[in-house]
Amino acid sequence: AGAFQMFAPRTAELYATTMDELWAWNPLLRKNFSFSLFPAATFNLGPNTICYPHLDHGNVAFGWCVVTALGKFDHRKGGHLVLWDLGLVIQFPPGSTVLFPSAVLKHSNTSIRSGEYRYSMTQYCAGGLFRWVYNGFRTDKSINEEIAAGTYPAAAAEKRAEDRRTRWKRGLAMFSHLNEFKKTL
Template sequence: MHFRQNVPLVDGERRIMVCFVGSPDDPGYDDAVEHATEAILAANREAGWKKKEKRHKRGDFPAVACGISFGKGQPEPMQLGGERQEMMKNLLAMDSFRRIAGFQSAALRTWFPRCYEEARRRKAQLLELRPNLRLNFDNSVYLCTTINFGPSTWTHIHTDSKNDPSLPCAITSGGKYNWKLGGHLILWDFNVIFEFPPGTTILLSSAILRHSNIPVAKGETRISVTQYTAGSIHRWLQYGGRTEEEFEKADPEAYLKEMSEHRAGRWMESLARYSTFEELRSSA
């Protein structure tokens, strides 16, 4: 079933901060989401998860990230590692996941065009500096993907503080559940609850907006696929392809100027990339 109605949420300045974008007008897309969901559930059954893998701050279910990240002591942006990466690579290599990723990226371009262009620019800049890095998908501006394996995924109230706040992440839901009764997305800062049918996508800045899910019923299944980019990669690029410590050591004068003149205004620069509904309507 297709859900093609778009539902944007705006802030006090009429900037679009969240958008429920449904699913594309493409019968094959539903099949792709169903195929990806079945592959995720099959991988979940075969994974033999350790206890620590099934409980984290977002909820009590296995979740694995794959792609390019930067943090946790890494000296520069790098490929994520770990024993689950082979499983992730096998899943993301399937055409069904590529179709989901491509739709998520296209939806970002439609509803957040300036955010999309900045993400595209940064991706190109990163690959120019580190051509050895591998993208999950060639049809997406995002650098990292997380799969929530369920089989009954629902999240606690949280923000994803390490994600880039200037780039809305994309979340696509899958599974077999009654979406009128469960699986809803709660946006606490907007006091809004979205119905979240299987196969639909929501774009939101998960780094700054508190969100969670309503559980699905016993015996139902729900998974999700999320794309995003780590905020620390933006800073690494801003500092000339180096860490803040390396930047300060190599060029103290430029470092002080960056901290005093530019850093304070970066939040407003990020907000300026969010379009108003009127801007999008006039450009259309």
């Protein structure tokens, strides 16, 4: 959580409060890792874990993911992280961890050589969890049905509509600016 809090403090704080609300709502839910703010993790066990160019459109749109490269491969020859929208190809050695907004940056990784192996661990948050908490632990569908039936409070429906129109601005405001890093580094 430390790197996430350092480089995306507003986003990390929103993850923390949203997940705290979720865990308080259902005490049977447990964190994957006590030190992590991310509610989901995937272990890609290879032995040649490669992902093709993609966006993680199911994740929180302004959210970040954490990817850790594992295995035994020459990071100078393969296994690079490619951030297509930024035009970057980054050496990504085994044991390294990177955080980036995977729903808005198209990404992939390059293949490794024969005889090498590469695994990865990814932590992330599905946008549906944020919607579930925002909706008071209900689905959009159930609320929209009430709105259509006229049984949902009009003021609350208007607030939801306004929130949807302005959500992108709030998401954009979550990203840090370079001058903020100077204060923390």
